[in-house]
Amino acid sequence: MAKTILNGFRSYFADYLNSTLSAKARFEKADWHGVQQANVDRLEMYKAKVAQTVMYLGMVTNKDIADLDLWAESKKAYTQLVFNFPNFEIAETFFNSVFADLHDHDKINDDIIYVLSSHMIEAPAAEYSIFVRYEGDDRRDIFRRILKESEFSLPGEDIELDLDCILSxxxxxxTPNLIGSPDDLKFDLLESTFYRSKAAYMVGRVIDGDQTFPMAIVILNNEKGQLYVDTAIFNTDDLSVIFSFTRNHFMVDAPLPYQYAHFLKTLMPKKLDYEIYNSLGFPKHAKTEFYRQLVHHLDSSNDQFVIAPGIKGMVMTVFTLPSYNIVFKIIKDKFAPPKEVTHQIVRDKYRLVSRHDRIGRMADTQDFDNLVFPLDRFSPELLEELQKVAASTIEIRGDKLVIKHLYTERYMTPLNIYxxxxxxxxxxxxxxxYGNCIKQLAAANIFPGDMPLKNFGVTRHARVVFYDYDEIAALTDCNFxxxxxxxxxxxxxxAGTWYTVGPDxxxxxxxxxxxSGNTKARRMFEEMHSDLYDVDFWQGLQEKxxxxxxxxxxxYRRAKRFDRGKESGLEVFSD
Incomplete structure (x- = not known):
């Protein structure tokens, strides 16, 4: 069984690497529709490999593959097989996924699956090299070498202009923040380029004695057979936004995931492990890391889960832990009028978001089945609320509360409260x-459907993000x-409308x-975004x-983009 699962993992990981290796060709061909489809295909690939492995498990043994004792023995054998694997953590999560395909999550036990990793989590060993180091006292020459030695096949549009902009x-x-000798700087560039949407990111760091500056050089395709540098990032906050939870996963050739995650964590220390793995394109392992972090937080805290602040939704009941920057969302048993959705429709909407380009305007979510919590961590008010509106989704078992299905999402301040x-x-x-968020979603073929301020959140970087997905639709399916x-x-x-109104x-x-009565906010909004009230705006986007x-x-902000004497033509949609 252990070997069968390992073979399944190897097959998945090989296909994963092949899908990331093809990202360079899609970027250089400006195959943007291919980029979108590749993201979906990679997500579906994992699910298909797990299902295939489960099928093979039933063929390689005449024993009952639901037997938990058999799984405990299989885990021991698997741990020996993946010992010293460079991608051990992803292999362990694959084992967990195969188990979860056959069993309920309430059977989670570290004797049976990898609740904790079998490896010590520490800085990676030095035998693996994932970056190239550049040294020298000529900064322009260093950046020239970085651009010239990149993996791209297309030529630069104007490399001297690129260098002028980067150096500026x-x-x-x-330079003003250096503490050591300027001649002793070291530039480390990760060997693999990060691809997402229409951009390529060369990511690394600048080492100045004991301090480190992040580095990201953003490359765009002018769609005329040439590349150019759109901006360069050298601070943690800006890099953190690039790796935001509101962005899609990168396509990056990372055969040593833990080493990449560790490198990125040194550049963005406030990022949690699950956020880094999610950005690298390992959402299933991100769920593993999230669960581990949640268990650790519950063990080291004592506050109670409470009903989330703000206006209650008609489809979801939402709760949070005050000491934890996450919200938990459960689909209600019944929806009050005028909501006409079903449980399955809601789940389909969230699945659509997970496979769509979120363009920095939709929060990433993770869904869990049969998640077990300590019952005493739920406030009486919250427990009463859950039993009232979501009784079919929860079950009390002794001192545990089992939630059969929920979504997790980063906590943001609701826009109406902000x-x-x-x-x-x-x-x-x-x-x-708020207006930019709506416009950018629309231009990405997403109509939010329900657009009250309470359905949008404000991040710590003061960005407005949409997070209520039960009524989203493809913009092209709407009739404005x-x-x-x-x-x-x-x-x-x-009384009421005298004309007919169709469902779309x-x-x-x-x-x-x-x-909702906030006249000052409405006046400000209409000064900047009154075009959103115009049918022609929406129909024009549909046509495009x-x-x-x-x-x-x-x-990154428009002000960060290098001035190359061009008009982008897309300022209405830019940040």
């Missing part, structure tokens, strides 16, 4: 972000209409209602998407 940022952000204490400058910025004018006095005086009909003029348009949205 380096001299303003790094505005209550925001000053005028913060409010204006939030309203600009103007509200018809009444033709008679009787129609004008009629949307009236942008009604979007003003989402501000049907013609094959793929959105440019990059994870």
């Amino acid at each position: 940022v380096f001299c303003s952000e790094v 505005l209550e204490t925001a000053n005028d400058e913060q409010m204006r910025s939030a309203m600009e972000e 209409r103007k509200i018809p004018q009444p033709r008679t006095e009787e129609e004008e005086m009629q 009909d949307i009236f942008p003029e009604e979007f003003r209602l989402f501000f 998407i049907r013609d094959g348009f793929v959105l440019d949205v990059f994870p």
Whole structure:
């Protein structure tokens, strides 16, 4: 059984690496639709390999593969097989996934699966090299070598201009903060390039004695057979946004995942392990790391889960742990009118988000089945709420509470709550972000459906992000209409709407209602985004998407982009 599972893992990991190796060709061909499809295919690949391995397990033994004692023995054998594997942590998670395909999660036990890793978690051994080191006292020459020795096949559009721009940022952000001799700087560049959407990221670090600066050089394709540098990043906050939980996973050739994760963690120490693995394209292992971190946090804290602050939703009941920056979302048993969705529709919507380009505007979620919590960690008010609205999804077993299905998501301040204490400058910025969020989602072929302020959150970087997915739809499936004018006095005086409204009909003029009495915020919003009330804006976007348009949205501010004397033509959609 252990060998069969290991063979399944090797097959998955080989296909995973092949899918990432093809990212360079898609980027250089400007095959943006291929980029989107490759992301979906890679996610489906894992599920297919697990199912295939389960099938083979039933063929290699005449014993009952549901027997837990047999799994305990298999784990011991598997631990020996993956000992000193360079990708041991992903192999262990694959073992867990095969087990979970056959058993409920309430049977989780470290004797049977890898609740904890079999390896000591420590700094990687030095025998593996995942980066190239550049040294010398000529900064321009170093960056020239970095660009010239990259893996790209296409030529640079204007490498001297690229170097001018990179050095300008380096001299303003790094040079003033150096503590050692400028001649002793070391530049470490990860061997593999990170690909996502329409950009390629060369990621590394600048070492100045005991201090380290992150480094990311962002490469774009001008779609005329040439590449150019769009920006260079040398600070932790900006790099953290590039690796944000609101962004899709990267395509990166990382045969040594733990080493890559450790390297990135030194550049972004506030990032948790599961966030790093998620960015690297290992969402299943990210779930493993998240669960381990949750268990550790529960063991080292004593506060109780409580109902999440804010306006309660009609589809989800949401709770949180005050000491933990995560929300937990459970689908309610029944939905109050006018909601007409089902449990399966809601799950399908969340699945769609997990496979769509989130463009920095939709929060990543993880779903869990049969997650077990200590019962005494739930406040009486929350427990009463769960029993009232989601009784079919929870089960009390002694001193444990089993939640049969839930989603986890990073906690953000709901936009309506944020505005209550925001000053005028913060409010204006939030309203600009709110409009940009809606526009960028729309340009990525996502219509949020339900757009009240409470369905959007504000991150610690003051970005506005959408997080309520039960009514999202493809923009191209929507029918945007103007509200018809009444033709008679009787129609004008009629209660309710006198005209017919189809299930896909949307009236942008009604979007003003989402501000719920916050007139100051609405005025600011309309100064910047009144075009969202116009049917022509939405229908124009639909036409562009049907013609094959793929959105440019990059994870840094417009001011960070190098001035190359060009107009992007997409400023309305940029950050």
